[in-house]
Structures are given as C-alpha cells and as structure tokens.
Amino acid sequence: MSTNAAMGNITSSFTTNANLASHLAADHSAFVAVIGVIIATYTFLWTLLRLTQDAKEPILVSTSIPFLSPVFGMIRWSMGFYNHMRDKYPRLPIYTLRLPGTRIYIVNSTTLIPVVQRQWRTLLFPPVTARATEAAMGGSKEAMSIMRQDMVSENGFLPAYINAIHPTLSAGPALDELNEKAIQVITRSLDKLVSNGSTKVKMFEWVRQELLLATTDGVYGPANPLRDPRNMEAWHKYHPTIMFLMLDLLPHWVFKQGIQGREQLVKAFVKYQSEGGFNEGSTFIQRWVEHFTSRGIPEVDIARCHIGGMFALVANTTPAAFWTIYHIISDPSVLEDCREEVSHAVQEKDGICTIDSNYVKSSCPTLISTFQEVLRFHGMGNSVRVADEDQMLDGKYLIKKGGLVMIPSRVQHRMRSAWGESADVFDARRFVRKPGASRPNPVAFRGFGGGTTLCPGRHFATTEILLFAASMLLRFDVCPVNGRWVTPTTANSSQAEAMEQPDSDIDIELRPRPGADMTWRFSFGGGKEAALVAEDI
Numbered sequence: 146m147s148t149n150a151a152m153g154n155i156t157s158s159f160t161t162n163a164n165l166a167s168h169l170a171a172d173h174s175a176f177v178a179v180i181g182v183i184i185a186t187y188t189f190l191w192t193l194l195r196l197t198q199d200a201k202e203p204i205l206v207s208t209s210i211p212f213l214s215p216v217f218g219m220i221r222w223s224m225g226f227y228n229h230m231r232d233k234y235p236r237l238p239i240y241t242l243r244l245p246g247t248r249i250y251i252v253n254s255t256t257l258i259p260v261v262q263r264q265w266r267t268l269l270f271p272p273v274t275a276r277a278t279e280a281a282m283g284g285s286k287e288a289m290s291i292m293r294q295d296m297v298s299e300n301g302f303l304p305a306y307i308n309a310i311h312p313t314l315s316a317g318p319a320l321d322e323l324n325e326k327a328i329q330v331i332t333r334s335l336d337k338l339v340s341n342g343s344t345k346v347k348m349f350e351w352v353r354q355e356l357l358l359a360t361t362d363g364v365y366g367p368a369n370p371l372r373d374p375r376n377m378e379a380w381h382k383y384h385p386t387i388m389f390l391m392l393d394l395l396p397h398w399v400f401k402q403g404i405q406g407r408e409q410l411v412k413a414f415v416k417y418q419s420e421g422g423f424n425e426g427s428t429f430i431q432r433w434v435e436h437f438t439s440r441g442i443p444e445v446d447i448a449r450c451h452i453g454g455m456f457a458l459v460a461n462t463t464p465a466a467f468w469t470i471y472h473i474i475s476d477p478s479v480l481e482d483c484r485e486e487v488s489h490a491v492q493e494k495d496g497i498c499t500i501d502s503n504y505v506k507s508s509c510p511t512l513i514s515t516f517q518e519v520l521r522f523h524g525m526g527n528s529v530r531v532a533d534e535d536q537m538l539d540g541k542y543l544i545k546k547g548g549l550v551m552i553p554s555r556v557q558h559r560m561r562s563a564w565g566e567s568a569d570v571f572d573a574r575r576f577v578r579k580p581g582a583s584r585p586n587p588v589a590f591r592g593f594g595g596g597t598t599l600c601p602g603r604h605f606a607t608t609e610i611l612l613f614a615a616s617m618l619l620r621f622d623v624c625p626v627n628g629r630w631v632t633p634t635t636a637n638s639s640q641a642e643a644m645e646q647p648d649s650d651i652d653i654e655l656r657p658r659p660g661a662d663m664t665w666r667f668s669f670g671g672g673k674e675a676a677l678v679a680e681d682i
C-alpha cells in the first residue's frame with residue numbers, strides 16, 4: 146500500500162471515527178433525552194397519583210406503573226385478576242385501583258358486602274344500566290336523558306322499571322305461565338328429537354338454541370322476532386361484541402358485523418312494537434312495554450332496549466343450563482341421584498307423563514344443589530356501583546364521587562373462609578343440607594347478585610333450567626361421542642356475562658330412553674319458587 150493510500154485510509158478512518166463519535170454523541174443525547182422524558186413522566190404520574198389519593202380511601206395497590214399497572218394486570222390475568230389480587234393482598238377487606246380517569250374500589254370482605262348493598266341510594270346501579278344501553282344498544286340522546294333524569298328515587302325511570310317487572314317474575318300465575326310456555330317449547334323440541342332416534346349434536350350449541358327459542362317464545366309470544374332465522378343469526382353476530390361496545394374503547398367500524406346484527410334486530414323489534422306483538426306475549430313483556438311507552442321512550446329506543454332485555458334473558462341462562470346438564474351427566478353418581486329424584490316428580494296416566502314442577506323445585510336436593518354449585522363455581526359477575534357523592538363506607542373508607550365500587554363474585558365464590566378447603570373444586574352436593582352441618586355464609590354466594598339489584602329473573606331462569614334438566618334426565622341417555630367427558634376450559638369467557646362460558650363445544654349423542662316417546666307434560670301452580678339465595682330463604 147502506498148503512503149498516500151495509507152494516509153487516505155487513516156484520514157478516512159479518522160473521518161469515519163469522527164462521524165461515528167458525533168453519531169454516538171447524538172444518539173447518547175437522544176437516549177438521555179428519552180430517559181429524561183420517561184423519568185419526568187413517571188415522576189409526574191406518580192406525584193399525580195399520590196396527590197389525588199386521599200389517605201382515607203381504601204389502600205391503593207398496583208402502582209408500579211401509575212394508572213397502567215391495573216390495566217396490564219387485567220390483560221394478563223383476565224377474569225382471574227381479582228382473585229390474583231386477593232391472593233396477593235389477603236388482608237385487605239377493600240382496596241383501590243387507579244386507572245386512567247377511573248378509580249375502582251374492590252370489595253373482598255364478606256362483611257363489607259351488606260354495607261355496600263345498604264348504601265344503594267348513593268352507590269348506584271342504574272348508571273351502569275344506562276351506560277350499557279347507550280354504548281352497547283345505541284340508545285338515543287332523547288332516551289338516555291329520560292333514563293338518566295332520576296336514578297335514585299322510586300319514580301326514576303330505571304328504579305321504577307325494576308318495580309314494574311318484579312311482580313311478573315315473582316311467585317304467582319304470571320311467572321307460572323311464562324315458565325309453562327317456555328318449557329312447552331323445549332318439550333316439543335325434545336319430542337322431535339325422540340322421534341329421530343339417536344342424534345348427535347354439539348352440546349353448547351344445542352342447549353343455547355333450545356334456550357334461546359324457549360325463553361324468547363315464552364317472553365315475546367307468537368310474534369317472537371327470534372323465530373326468524375335471520376334475526377337469530379343477527380343475534381349471534383351481535384352478542385359477542387356487546388362487551389367491547391360497552392367498554393367503548395375502539396371505533397365502531399371494528400365491530401361492523403356485530404353492529405349490523407344489532408341494527409337488524411332493532412328493525413325486527415320496531416316491527417314487533419308497531420304491530421303490537423307484545424299484546425300476545427307474557428305479562429312480563431306487557432308490563433315492560435307499558436313502562437317504556439308510558440315514560441315517552443321513542444319506539445326505536447324501545448326496540449334497542451328489547452335487545453338489552455334479551456341479553457339479560459339469555460346471556461346467563463344459556464351457560465348456566467349447559468353447565469348444570471354437563472355436571473350431572475358427566476358424573477355417574479350425580480346422574481343416578483338426580484334421575485332418581487326427578488323420577489318421583491312424574492305421574493303417568495293413560496300414556497301421559499306429567500312432571501310436577503313444584504316437586505322438581507322443592508324436593509330434588511341433588512339437582513338443586515348441582516344448579517347452585519354451577520352458579521357458585523362458574524359464576525363470575527362483577528357487581529358494579531357508581532358513587533353518587535363522596536361518602537364513608539362502614540365509617541372507615543372514603544369512597545369518592547364518581548368512583549366505582551365493585552364486588553367480584555369469583556373472589557367470593559372461591560373464598561376458603563366461606564367454602565372450606567374444597568372452594569376450588571366442583572362439588573355437586575355442596576348445597577345439600579346435611580344434619581348438623583352449618584350452612585355456608587350466604588353473603589359469599591353471589592350467583593344472582595344481591596341487595597336491591599338481586600336478579601329479578603332468577604326464578605324464571607331457575608325453573609326453566611331445572612325443568613329442562615329434569616326432562617333430559619327422564620327422556621335421554623347422553624354420551625360423549627369420543628367416549629369420555631372432558632370439562633371445557635373457560636379462559637375466553639366474555640366478562641359482560643355473569644357466568645363462565647365454555648371455550649370449546651362437546652360432541653354428544655342423545656339416545657331416547659324407554660318411555661321417551663310417551664306424551665310429556667308439566668303441571669304448574671300453587672308452589673313456592675326454589676330458594677337459592679339468602680333473600681329468598
């Protein structure tokens with residue numbers, strides 16, 4: 146190499162190094178600037194968090210990244226998040242989570258639950274219903290202003306709505322008639338299955354279809370919009386998007402299909418309203434419509450609210466029925482006991498088998514206990530209340546106006562102090578009364594919620610599910626097509642619902658039992674409803 150060339154290389158290498166050094170210096174300052182911004186942002190958020198948190202509020206947790214740690218926790222642990230937090234902070238009766246723009250007070254202690262429920266005039270549920278109506282059902286400004294006018298007093302639209310429907314869903318002729326209509330639909334469908342001989346079905350899909358048709362026929366009557374397969378398809382498109390629409394975080398075009406489904410249902414329910422289809426429906430739906438029309442809710446919004454009502458009707462009943470039937474038929478000893486119990490509810494005369502619904506609701510302890518255990522084990526409702534003003538809870542904890550108070554039922558349902566060491570195990574006979582044994586703490590059982598928002602549809606759903614299960618046990622043997630029962634996982638359950646949903650379906654074969662082809666009927670009337678929650682005992 147010549148001297149010149151060598152010099153050139155040295156010069157060029159020097160220039161390159163100088164460039165590199167200046168690049169590194171620039172990169173270094175950019176790096177320092179980024180770190181500076183991160184530290185400044187972190188310090189700002191941390192200070193903001195501390196300054197806006199009152200010492201009297203429940204202890205603040207999950208703060209490593211201010212305002213975002215709870216969000217990451219919810220994404221990571223999904224529906225197990227609150228149980229994870231309970232295990233992490235086992236001594237906290239209540240704690241605060243701070244999310245962007247929201248503070249949530251999570252109640253873990255069984256003793257605080259009745260306190261929250263007693264403060265129903267300042268810890269409100271109606272704002273939650275109103276928000277769902279607006280975000281997920283598309284309620285108009287006019288309808289929302291009627292709904293939001295008074296959310297506290299008994300004259301307010303939403304509290305008065307619950308009062309209007311309550312008598313039609315409580316023990317009495319209106320409820321009996323509703324349950325009778327619904328079970329007739331299931332019976333007709335089972336008759337058809339029997340006449341087809343052994344049939345293979347996908348269990349969840351099949352249970353869902355049976356209940357959707359039975360429940361909506363029972364409620365809406367002969368003009369039931371869900372009888373039209375296009376509307377049924379629209380429901381299946383819309384239903385999975387409800388939770389995302391309620392969260393209202395993403396633009397609506399992301400859920401185009403779901404919204405198309407919803408709008409198709411709105412048209413169908415507008416027709417149902419304008420043609421007076423409800424006049425031939427249940428007493429429940431007549432009182433429901435009466436309330437909405439008397440308060441001046443526009444027709445199209447009534448149709449939107451019908452869709453919200455449908456969600457309440459079927460969203461939890463379907464998985465609850467699936468799990469009840471699954472846990473009975475997949476356990477030979479539970480199956481034997483339940484079948485024996487319901488066989489005493491049947492009276493046969495002249496080829497007609499009549500099942501006494503009162504007997505099923507009151508005298509089949511293993512069947513009823515299995516259903517209750519389904520509500521405990523698979524129940525995942527988060528009771529949410531909105532604080533209407535600053536207030537003290539139990540004289541100890543400051544709840545700030547606008548904050549959400551939440552009671553996650555999964556935390557209660559898996560509490561060892563309430564359910565013992567077997568809290569994480571499904572035990573079909575857990576609720577069967579045993580001589581000398583004490584009852585589990587009823588406050589820890591939140592399958593139907595509790596307090597003023599205790600589910601008004603619980604008797605309808607309970608009877609429908611128990612009678613469906615009884616019919617199945619009496620008329621069919623059920624086998625898994627692949628020869629063994631494998632309990633589906635539930636990790637992907639939609640958190641808009643109060644019951645876990647199976648992640649995968651099960652192929653089953655329904656084989657008619659001897660006598661399945663006789664005429665099957667139900668008798669109703671005069672009996673009490675099954676008492677599953679403290680308020681009914």
Ligand code: HEM
Nearest residue numbers: 457458461462465526528529592593594598600602606643
């Ligand atoms: C197994 C089936 C069902 C389950 C597990 C269930 C569960 C629940 C739960 C946990 C709540 C309380 C929500 C809270 O406090 O935050 C609730 C409320 C409610 N449920 Fe159900 N439910 C079922 C069936 C039904 C049915 C069939 C209807 C309609 C007839 C219905 C109508 C309602 C209504 C309207 C509310 C709100 C009450 C209020 O605003 O005060 N539910 N349900």
